[in-house]
Amino acid sequence: MERKAKIIATIGPSSQDTHTIQKMIAAGMDVARLNFSHGQHEEHKQRILSIRQLSQTLGKPITILQDLQGPKLRVGSLPQAGVRLSRNSTIVLYSTESPEKPATAKTFIPMDVPNLINSVRPGDHILMDDGKIEVIVTEIKDNMIQAKVLLGGVLKSHKGVNLPGASLDIPSLTPKDHNDLLFGLDTDVDVIAVSFVRKARDIELVRETIQQHHPAKINIPIIAKLERPEAIDNLREIIQISDGVMVARGDLAVETSTELVPILQKRIIKTANYHTKIVITATQMLESMIENPRPTRAEASDVANAIFDGSDAVMLSAETASGNFPVESIAMMDRIILQAEHHFCDWGACNIGEEATMDDAISITRAARELAHDRNVAGIAVFTQNGRTALLMSKARPQVPILALTPNINTYQKLGILWGVTPFLVPFSDTIEALLENVDIALTTSAAIKRGQQVVVISGFPLAKVRSPNFALLHSIGANSE
Template sequence: MNRFAKIVATLGPSSSDESTLRELIEAGMDVARLNFSHGTHEDHADKVKLLRKLSEELGKPVSILMDLQGPKLRIGKLDKDFITLKSNQVVALSSSENPENVREGTIFIPFDVPKLHEALVPGNHILMDDGQLEFEVLELDGENIYARVILGGNLKSHKGVNLPGSKLDIPCLTPKDLEDLQFGLDLGVDLVAISFVKQASDILTVRETMRQMTSMRRLPPIVAKLERPEAIANLESIIDATDGVMVARGDLGVEMSPAVVPSAQKAIIRAANQKGKFVITATQMLESMINNPRPTRAEAADVANAIFDGTDAVMLSAESAAGKYPVQSVRMMESIISESEKHLKEWGHLDSVLSSDQLDASIPIVRAAKDLTADAKVSGIVVFTISGASAMWMSKAKPSVPIYAFTPETRTYQWLGIAWGV
């Protein structure tokens, strides 16, 4: 094994055919992410079938991560392809589909989320399209929200909405999520990512929902996507409740100041490592490779710094899903990881589960195994595991040699593709 950290690649239009999927696996993809915000069930089923076939042919485990859309706030459908908004214009956001219900002279923007007005007060800010447009709430009139344009631009239908500093009480699973989750469990996905997690109870709700949906003995590990300020405030309890976390820097950088994201990333990775939970660092890692064959130097440094922080995996989003260079993006990620890991002793800050007060029965064995790797003659650690837990504990000790996990369970073999060093 040439590297310890794993590569998660999002699949999409650029990476759906068998030839490209084969190349992605050969280039180093360890985990295939299926984004359930896009695509049909038939599309996802076809990809899973191909991935299982290729994984067996190539003799390499490829974990399949289903990423639920979650309660993403969006505007509704506009009457035009787009509307152009300018600073100081007044808009009316309303869950009503009838523009006649708002004041004359305002620009009507339909909204898909009921009771939005209950979460806002005058002075609150509303962001749209990943923060490209910004509004300040002026007045609430029933369900109508009147706001002033601060940062204008072109707005298209169904763009995402963020409410920094506001608390909207909505369930962690939407009706669409429930339908998708049942489909994913029936399909046999290996990992389930939950979007917009706010608190530990969200994890418990999803886990109990899965228990009611399936009779499988072991549920797929849950990945909590941390993309809201509430999640950072509840970080410790969320990590205790989940199996793994994702540093979802896209929405996190909209809900919070971008200046805060780097330190939040480090805090999340450290906490996850100390508690023995795997962590994925995601969003815009090699963003320029959507259109260019090589990344910027800043992007290369970003990936390297995530490795030095101690992340278990790094993720490609649009780069592999919709970009011009999906395979090259994985190869580049592989190259940056491999080079960075040569310098972990110099620059790495690998907080491990051994530096915490974890009391799991596996810890003494893990500690002893890691101590033995100080012997130059030790070239690897062998772990026998049923559920994958022992291999994950060993992974979170961050040993300096590869971990070889043996298991009689196919599902364990498949999901351990996310584990650092395994």
């Protein structure tokens, strides 16, 4: 049984060398995430080159996901060892926008937060380092914020800052994001993830930027990372305008509450599947494997439940970027997913494909799924030019492999993120006969399908046009050559 949900692994200092990336691919990495909150363009360029070369050598398409930093609020620069904040102590926060750093004996913390002074009031809570440190604002005076420490600890440079409930007047696409986005398009990344999305307009701005600077890349998939309460309020509109969403549980928990996250996760996944959009579950999935060779039992259950909920992909962050066991983390996630999928239908997850909104194209993919199940065929072969048909087939959740054939190299590379989909790069087909011949050649060269086995073939017709699927047929591999 082949794994269907995909594994996204973040490339970082622990995993950027060619040897480790090769082992990560062998362990099951389907998507390589490049986190643009860290690293320089030259570093990311070398990582992209390594991934592409290994992908070609190993014959496995690896989708490259560029994760933009977004308007992330951060602590400014502190001493290398950090600053210890004791509970009940008083500290002073000041904006790095201020022309001069305060000079007194008090504990001053620089905050890289635009318009910070006007964004908080006495009584507001400020969280730092994913909520590990919490302070309450007691006084605002002379462009400085006095605060009392509620949860102490060692605070280090550039840790994240959250202002729960605050409405910040900051752009969704920062100048850094703009430059990083253009770099990603220039270097042919396959998917763009946009951080701290608050409304549908945030995604539209990214698409408009792509249209202006790289019109040929206008159809690159855009994933909205859901991390702010406003995103939950505007969930349906964001999902409709995006190609997919990421349940970014770290900031989401800090901005809302920890106990709400499991509920929000299920709601987001269900809504995304209804609208036939990609959905990724992320953050702390195997967090303990940053330091340990095995995960906790709770983490194993978390990964499995994300699969039962209907995630298309699950993501590793620090586990592979900076942890001690990047390859082992992927291998462990692979095993957990396989076990979960073995019991997929036991917990009602097989019904996910029935929840999607209906149209003619979705009806065709459902018919293909039922035909595949009734006839006990070996797989469903999908001919797709832009990836749309493969996505719809993926969302139908068939129990057999989805074999996506495309003549487009960009489509081939981005298909790796789709649940249950194995991509094949084939010549363009403008007749049914040519299509079936390409199906035979592609599938018999893989170990998955043997000559004489049956597959369901779906495509749009006429083949020369890019259109939604409108026909399905049952085909015996090799029958056309007899």
